[in-house]
Amino acid sequence: MTGPRQRDLLAREAVHLAPGASEESALGGRVFTDGAGTVLTDADGNDYLDFAAGTLTQSLGHCHPEVVAALTAQAQRLWNVHDFATADRAELCELLAALLPAELDTYAFFSTGAEVVEAALRVVAAVAPAGRNRVGALRHGFHGKTQGARMLVHWDIGNQSLAGNSVLGYSPYCYRCPLDLEYPSCGVRCADLVRRHIADKPNISALVFEPVLGAAGVIVPPPGYWERIGDACRANGVLLVADEVLTGGGRTGTFLASEGLGIEPDLVTMAKGMASGFPFAVLAGRHEVLRQPETERAGSTASTFASNPLGISAALATLTVLRRDRLVDQVRVLGDVMADRLAVLHERHPVLGDVRGLGLLWGLEFVRDRTSRVADPQLAGNVYRRALDLGLRTALGGHILRLAPPFTLRPSELDRGLDLLDQAITEATEVGS
Incomplete structure (x- = not known):
């Protein structure tokens, strides 16, 4: 339960803090003060196994000593010089080249997931041939809260309609199939409809998608879904833009979820786990996409915090540990x-x-x-x-719990956490019955 110190802090901030916090924060009522590895500690001294890894960001756990050391050392040297080259950027580029598929050999650095998605949309708009003025996306997808990201999935707020120029295809939500079919007898009909309405259309420039839909509740595609869509997009000149803000960096068991699902994207966006929760994002792409004259104009990959030295140091330390260990x-x-x-x-x-x-x-x-x-x-x-x-x-x-613990989780901690989850389900069900 929330203790007295936490209740006091929450009451004090409520006087001034705007509403609209996440559902888990609002319902949880906790004030966290410390984190070490897989464990969080609140203001009253209670410990928690963190099976959410921050906000699916702490791949190495909280306050990994090598990331802390890298950030501390960089903070004593240099914080921001716009997007000038700094000492670690070349090494980070080389490390990314070693971790990513060989065809994704060109990178731009940003600060948040939504920002890097917007950057990818700018690239698509810049390189799209005449007449390809629409973008495809998937129902139930989530790409951020900025206007461009919201327009992709027709996420309206209030009386403002933001449908924009995107065309929505069916996501592979087998448990709640919108076509009332069952896999595998369905023949992956949802993929055929994405092909028909997006991949085969001459006015579609790109398909922006999450390989595994995260915010929608970890929707994992069945075999055959991405194979059909990817082949059709490639054959018809539709760019594949994989939003791996959540999955990039190894969370699904391959460095990119795309790799495990047999997708060969033209552009990939990554953020959350790339720098152990420090604000940092990467746009990776094929050189034939990111090195066109239309994408090389001054400022096209720059922003206030793009390529900032602190983010680069955190990412370099994180990915070095990820690869070495x-x-x-x-x-x-x-x-x-x-x-x-x-x-x-x-x-x-x-x-x-x-x-x-x-x-x-x-x-x-x-x-x-x-x-x-x-x-x-x-x-x-x-x-x-x-x-x-x-x-x-x-x-x-909503009605879905996601589990995404740090990669450094010990087997005993995994067992302990799932035992606690089992107990929580049993007790919550008994109370509600």
């Missing part, structure tokens, strides 16, 4: 254990309608019953709060 391999090992344990939870708890994921990224969908599949956000919220009280932090969104 073979943490993506660790993600696959732990991901297999998590898959087995979550399958048991799914069997044990009928309120879990679907459990899905890859590597260390999982979504648990709570329903009233498995027959109707009616979403149960109240139960999900109760499970989230009970897990916090027991010492486990997860990521809540």
Whole structure:
């Protein structure tokens, strides 16, 4: 439960702080003061296993000593010189070249996920041939809260319609198929419709997509989905823009989720885990896309915090540890254990309608019953709060809990966290029955 020190701090800030915090923050009512590895500590001294890894950012855990040392040393030297070259940028470029698929050999650096998505959209607009004036995206996708990112998925606010020029295709949400079909007898009909309405259209310049849809609840595509869409886009000159802000950096068991799903994108956006939660983002692309005259104009990859030395130092330290310690391999090992344990939870708890994921990224969908599949956000919220009280932090969104622990998680911590989750589901279900 929230202790007296936290209640005092929350009451003081509520006098001035604007509303609109995340659902998990509002429901959780915690004030965190420290983090070390996989553990968070609140203002009253309570510890929590962090199975949300910050906001899916702390791939190396909280305050990894090598990242702290790199940031501290850089903070004593230089903070911002616009987008001038600094001492570590060349090494970071070379490290990215070693980690990414060979064809993604050109990079631009930014500060946030939404900013790098906007940068990718500018590139698409710059290189699109005449007549290709529309962009494709997927239903249920999330690409940020800036206007361009919102327009991609027709995310309206208030009375403002922001449909823009995007065309939406069906995402591979098998559990709630909008076509009322079942995989595999469906023949992956959703992919065929994306091909028809996006990939095969002569006025579409690019398809912007999450390989695994994160904010929508970890929607993992079935075999055949991306193969059909990717081949069609490539054949018809539609650029593939993979939004890997959440998945880039190894979270699904390959450095890019695209690699594991057989996608060969032209542009990739990455952020969250690339610099251990420090604001930093990368746009990676094929040189034939990012080195065209239209994309080389002065200022096209510059912004106030683009290429800032602090972000570069944090990213270089993070990715160096990731590569040296073979943490993506660790993600696959732990991901297999998590898959087995979550399958048991799914069997044990009928309120879990679907459990899905890859590597260390999982979504648990709570329903009233498995027959109707009616979403149960109240139960999900109760499970989230009970897990916090027991010492486990997860990521809540509506009727879905996401699990995305740090890659440095020990097997004993994984077991402990899933035991706490099991207990939280059991207790929350008993209270609601």
